[in-house]
Amino acid sequence: MHYLIGLHAVLGELSALAFLWVMVEMLSPTEGRIRRAKMIAGFGVILIFLSWITGGYYYLTDYQATVKAVIKAGPYPWAHSVITETKEHVFIFLPFLAIVVWGTLKQYGNDLIENKRDLARAIMILAGFIVLVAFSMAGMGYLISSGMRSALELKAL
Numbered sequence: 750m751h752y753l754i755g756l757h758a759v760l761g762e763l764s765a766l767a768f769l770w771v772m773v774e775m776l777s778p779t780e781g782r783i784r785r786a787k788m789i790a791g792f793g794v795i796l797i798f799l800s801w802i803t804g805g806y807y808y809l810t811d812y813q814a815t816v817k818a819v820i821k822a823g824p825y826p827w828a829h830s831v832i833t834e835t836k837e838h839v840f841i842f843l844p845f846l847a848i849v850v851w852g853t854l855k856q857y858g859n860d861l862i863e864n865k866r867d868l869a870r871a872i873m874i875l876a877g878f879i880v881l882v883a884f885s886m887a888g889m890g891y892l893i894s895s896g897m898r899s900a901l902e903l904k905a906l
Contacts, residue, residue: 753807758890760800764847765883767793771850772876775869778861787858790851790876797844797883804840816897823900828893836889843882850875 767789774786812833820829853872861869 751807751811753803753811754890754894757800757804757807758887760796760803761883761886764793764796764800764843765880765887767796768847768850768876768879768883771854772873772880775861775873775876778869780859780862783854783858783861786872787851787854790847790854793879794844794847794851797847801840801844808837819900819904820893820896823896824903825896825899828896832889832892832896836886836893839882840886843879843886846875846879850879 770789771786771793774782774789778786817829817833820826820833850872853868857868861872
């Protein structure tokens with residue numbers, strides 16, 4: 750497999766872990782925890798965009814040209830027609846959701862300590878949603894890779 754697949758996956762999962770960290774920091778916001786959450790959310794945004802760019806570059810240079818045809822000709826064509834298409838459309842929203850979390854922390858971070866428990870809870874929920882979607886992206890990537898591997902194994906027989 751192309752090294753970009755691994756880089757794309759690692760960057761995406763590291764961003765998921767960053768937003769998991771943000772979620773934990775928001776369980777009991779203090780000045781120090783909010784400062785860390787802002788920093789980690791900013792780092793998570795960068796990681797998601799890097800994952801987005803590497804995945805998009807791989808899709809345009811390798812996947813679309815060769816991998817897609819192999820998967821569609823194999824025993825699990827749905828790995829592309831359902832899973833890849835779903836992944837492409839869902840993944841578009843993750844960077845923007847990440848920016849919302851980071852921007853909310855930057856804008857209202859200091860207010861989280863003073864009677865803004867609902868806002869901290871909303872940040873936790875959105876960060877948790879990012880984590881769940883990011884990890885589901887990894888699962889979808891596995892299914893797509895399995896479609897490719899099974900097509901190549903069938904071809905080798």
